[in-house]
Amino acid sequence: MIKTQNSKLHKNSRGVKAHLGSAFSFFAWCLKLGICLSLGIWNLVLPSEAQAQEFSLSLSPPLLEIMLQPGKSITQAYEVKNLGDSVLYLKSFISPFAPDPESGQIVYQSLLSPGQQPEFKLNNANLSLNDTFVLQPNESQQLVLKVSTPQNLPENDYYFTFFVSHSSPGELLKKTGSSFQAQIGSHLLLTVSQAGEFDFNGQIARFEALPKITDLGEKINFDLIVANGGQALFKANGKIEIFDWLGKKKKEIILRPDNVLVNSQRKIVCLDEPCSFSSFWPGHYRAVITVFDLSRSIYFWILPTKLALALTIGLIVLKLVLDKRKKNGKHIIYNDMP
Amino acid sequence: MKKKLLIVPIFYILYSIFSPVMAVNMNSDSYKIQWGNVNMGGGRKTSAGYIVTDTLGQIAPGDYQSAGYWLRAGFQYIHTIIPFTFTISDLNIAFGSLVVGTPSTDTNTLTVSARGAGGYQVLAFENHPLKSRQANDIADTLCDTSLCDETNADPWTNNSVYGFGFNMSGDDIPVDFVDSTYFRQFADLESAESKQIVMSSDAVTSSSTATVTYKVNVSAVQEAGNYENAITYVAVPGY
Numbered sequence: 001m002i003k004t005q006n007s008k009l010h011k012n013s014r015g016v017k018a019h020l021g022s023a024f025s026f027f028a029w030c031l032k033l034g035i036c037l038s039l040g041i042w043n044l045v046l047p048s049e050a051q052a053q054e055f056s057l058s059l060s061p062p063l064l065e066i067m068l069q070p071g072k073s074i075t076q077a078y079e080v081k082n083l084g085d086s087v088l089y090l091k092s093f094i095s096p097f098a099p100d101p102e103s104g105q106i107v108y109q110s111l112l113s114p115g116q117q118p119e120f121k122l123n124n125a126n127l128s129l130n131d132t133f134v135l136q137p138n139e140s141q142q143l144v145l146k147v148s149t150p151q152n153l154p155e156n157d158y159y160f161t162f163f164v165s166h167s168s169p170g171e172l173l174k175k176t177g178s179s180f181q182a183q184i185g186s187h188l189l190l191t192v193s194q195a196g197e198f199d200f201n202g203q204i205a206r207f208e209a210l211p212k213i214t215d216l217g218e219k220i221n222f223d224l225i226v227a228n229g230g231q232a233l234f235k236a237n238g239k240i241e242i243f244d245w246l247g248k249k250k251k252e253i254i255l256r257p258d259n260v261l262v263n264s265q266r267k268i269v270c271l272d273e274p275c276s277f278s279s280f281w282p283g284h285y286r287a288v289i290t291v292f293d294l295s296r297s298i299y300f301w302i303l304p305t306k307l308a309l310a311l312t313i314g315l316i317v318l319k320l321v322l323d324k325r326k327k328n329g330k331h332i333i334y335n336d337m338p
Numbered sequence: 339m340k341k342k343l344l345i346v347p348i349f350y351i352l353y354s355i356f357s358p359v360m361a362v363n364m365n366s367d368s369y370k371i372q373w374g375n376v377n378m379g380g381g382r383k384t385s386a387g388y389i390v391t392d393t394l395g396q397i398a399p400g401d402y403q404s405a406g407y408w409l410r411a412g413f414q415y416i417h418t419i420i421p422f423t424f425t426i427s428d429l430n431i432a433f434g435s436l437v438v439g440t441p442s443t444d445t446n447t448l449t450v451s452a453r454g455a456g457g458y459q460v461l462a463f464e465n466h467p468l469k470s471r472q473a474n475d476i477a478d479t480l481c482d483t484s485l486c487d488e489t490n491a492d493p494w495t496n497n498s499v500y501g502f503g504f505n506m507s508g509d510d511i512p513v514d515f516v517d518s519t520y521f522r523q524f525a526d527l528e529s530a531e532s533k534q535i536v537m538s539s540d541a542v543t544s545s546s547t548a549t550v551t552y553k554v555n556v557s558a559v560q561e562a563g564n565y566e567n568a569i570t571y572v573a574v575p576g577y
Contacts (some may be wrong), residue, residue: 053429060421061411062455062575083423100431106459108533108575160573166429174470176476176565177432178552180446184424185574194538196408207340257414259577269456269540271415 010323011180021100025299027134051142055166055182056084057135064162064260067191068118068148070155073148075123079095079166080143082135092143094120095185096160106161118158119148132167147190155192157232157262161185180184191232200292201230205265206291216282216304222275224255225290227265234290236260236268242273253277255291278302368468413456416542417526420454424573433554441555448506448537449547450573459574460537464571468502468554470563474558479503479522486532490547491520500557508548510539522551524569533572540576 058081066074082088096117097106111117122128123144137143145162165183191198206225214220226236235257242251256271268291269275277287282304288297339403348539363501412419431444468476477484479494479501486492486503491514503521506512514520525531537548554565 024435052427054425055425055429056423056425058421058423058451060450060454061419062422063411063577066410069406074407074409075410076411079421081421086429094555105535106577146469159577163572174437174440175432175434177430177444178427178464178468178566179430179568180428181423181568181570182426182429183572185421185572186422187575187577191577244520245411255454261577267540 005122018090018175036095038281041308053086054084055088055180057081057088057166057182058083058163058183058285059089059184059186062186064186064188066149066188067193067196069194069237070149070192071151072124073146075144075146078143078145078162079136079140081140082137085137085318086242087137088135089132089167090135091130092122092162092164093130094162098159098160099261099266101127101264104261104264106155108161115152118153118160118192119150119159120162121146121148121311131260147188149192155198155231158190158192159261160188160190162188189261198232199230200234202260202292202294202306203227203229204291204296205291207287207296207298211300213301213303213305214278215306216280217278218302218303219274219276219278220285220300220302222253222270222277222287222289223277224268224289225265226260226268227258228262230262233261234292237293238289238294239289240270241288242277243286243288244279244281245285245296250279250285251277263321270296284318350509358446400516407568412454416454416455418454419452422452422455422573422575423449423459424460424571425449426571431552433552435558436554436556438558438560441474443551443553445551447547447549448571449545450510450537451545452539452543454542455575457540458498458538458543459535459576461533461572461574462524462536463527463531463533465568465570466526466528468565468567470561470565472561472563474561474563474565476554476560476565477489477501478526479521479555480523481521481555481571486520486522487524488525488531491515491522493519494521494553495519497555500555500560502552502554504553505551506536506548508549509535509546510543511548512536519552530553537569 002323012088058079060079061076064076068074080090080092090210094111095108096111097108099105101108120129120291121129121145124142127133127143133141143164163183166181203226203228206223208223210221210223220239224240228234236255236259237257238255240253240255241249242248242253253273253275254271255275256269258266258268260266262269277285279285279302284299286297286302287297426446428446428450432444433442433444436442448460450458450460466475467478469531477500478488479499481494481503482496482499483492483494486494491505501523503523505518505521506515507518514522522534525534536550537546539546
């Protein structure tokens, strides 16, 4: 009986618990719903910050060098990749440029009339130059650029940049601020030549050692500018050789074979290391620059100037000390005299 | 025995017929050359008036003519064709509500990866000064000494000097950005000012990052409104 009573009690308690549990679950469900509704209303009422939109794009190859006969054409596939986490609206276009005669820096120009310069088009099935296309995050697009030269195009150098531009600026918060557009480019250096040969007219515009006199172990930097007065670009293939006063070669520095464009000059850097030299051996040195068949020599000194200065100061101080001691010595003798 | 002896010539004939044509389009991880014929010779041909230059073999004019073109992608001295990459961390900045005589600033970063190029440049320009819908301008700043422009930075610390300008810090920035107080104007396309160089290097770089700080300060006579402009950054590799 007790068992039955206990069972009944047990059943009743279980029932009460079940009722309580259901009530609690219902209450919890209402609480969750209330929180969700509150959050949703909160977000609707308060203005949300626009998420930062990033632009991150890669373009390959970074440079294209072409030699082409008039009346011919080539194609080159470029790969554009969206490396960021935002959808990008892009378009491609071509801009001609010329190098600044003094600095070699790029100066963009207007496109010439058809027939006066090479012609460009995209060979993509559904895409042309200046058309907008979309790249999702981590998506790539191949752009197949066709370059053609009209039959009567003058034999000359023509320089362009193939640009991919972000064409949709970000949205402002309707407050004072700036939106940003981005362009990334790859250069095309085109030489039009029927025979594949051209006049070479390069010059070493400047080759200097800075400074001309330096101390043991201190660097001498070489300043090198190469000029191109010819009909086509050339590469500054060459080297700097340094010889000591005995004519023994101490070092050879290879130049980075950068392109020197027509009607411009360019500061040339060295490949894999700075264009500099230092030595702990004093003497009169000679540096010889060779670029193609062009050659020039300059001279500089490495002297132990700091050491000499230290020794000189030391000798002066020593002399002063010795002189003072001599004087003191005479004083003592005189004082000791009766 | 005779049958066995025939196997070798038969094999040779079949191989000659079906062997892959040796590629005339040469590729390696440092360049890609497309030309009709390959003529590998030594050195570089020069004469008194002419030079034919290339770095891998040389083009004999006859062979060049038969193909009509010569092409190289990438840089000769870099052993892999590596993409050129440019990143802007944020494509829009907002200064919020401006308070007279209290400058507002905001920043973003520019990152360039030019591992496959000998150097790079980032150019910048604005379409016009900050302009409202009513065509009122917040002029580009002249800085404290009235000497800064799009090519020269100068200190801008006086809160009674008004305008819009930018400061840069980080890698490969112009040397006139001495510290965080030095500001420049943006090159103004509306005034036909030339694009300005804001980052540049002659070296191959795996990652160069610069932070741009934009600053605006308005006077009490500045007309109310929202002022906006568009700034374009152009990243190009070296040539």
